[in-house]
Amino acid sequence: MGRPATYTTDRFLDAAVRLFAEGGARAVTMAATAKAAGAPNGSIYHRFPDRAALLARLWQRTARDFQDTFTAALADAAGVDAAVAAATSVVHWCREHPDGGRVLDAGMPAFSPESWSAEAKEAVAKDEAALRHALKNATRRLPSLTGCTDEEVVLALVEIPRAVVHRYLATGRTPPPKAVTLVERTVRKLLSA
Template sequence: MGRPPLHSADDFVDAAIRLFAEGGIRALTMNAVAREVSAPSGSIYHRFPDRAALLAAVWFRTTGDFQRGYLDVLGDPPTPGSAVRAAVWTVDWCRTHLSEAVVLQAGVRAFEPDGWPEAARAELAVRDEASKHGIDKVFQLLAKETGHPADQIAFAMLDLPLAAVRRHLLAGEVPPKRIDKLVRDLVGLMLAIPAD
């Protein structure tokens, strides 16, 4: 019986996320990731056959973790109040998951999806379609409930909180706590929710 591996796939993905946040896509090499976890360079290939597979894993795990948390806060069915909470949660998540937030801020194109393995590209298409369908449904439900256009709901829930943290993420800085109130007040105003 062989000994268990010292480093899991998640260890390598965590390291890749940190390296990306610190130095961008060029810093994210297989050797650099292995070095980051103090693993022999060959050991990463037992988890990921190539850099493209690692890049896909970084994107999928980061977006999956964010979306699960966001949807938990949003609730089912979503309400205007939960939409405000989800917008504020986005800012807080960026603060407590700075490296992952830098990954999301960069967008999928930064992770070179055209070079991913075919199965990963297919998974990306399925995930993107499911995400778009799910969030569009949320926007429509909230538009019906609030009487505001769906694009205004989308701006309030997604674009506004991301714009509020963007400057900090690009500088590699933790977004300050005061942004929570700013986002809460602005999103509440846009959705006609009274401020706390």
């Protein structure tokens, strides 16, 4: 039985997220990531063949973690309370993972997806399709329960929380507790009108 790996994929990705939060995509190099993980330079190549693979996995892991939280909250979008819970889950996630929030706030284009492997692009597309499916289900259910249009539902579930967290993440700040309250009140007003 072999010994456990000292430098895991997650350790490198955690370091890459921190580097991105501090200096953007340019800061996420193979050498810098290895150094931030406390690993020898060569060890990162056992996990990622090149920088494009590192950036792809950084985006994918962060987006998937966020999407898992959001879609779990959205799964029971059976009324205003469930929709508010889904919308506020965006702020809660960004408060718990401010560096990850900065990754998502930057958007996928910041991670040079044109240089990703076909497998990485396919994996991200599959995750995005799952998110679109969850949102589509919510936009089918919530209008009849709230009297809102499907566009208002998307505004409530996606655009309002995104705008609120962006105000903080774009300036290097973690969304404060009042951001949760702002999203909750705004979404509730919109869906209850």
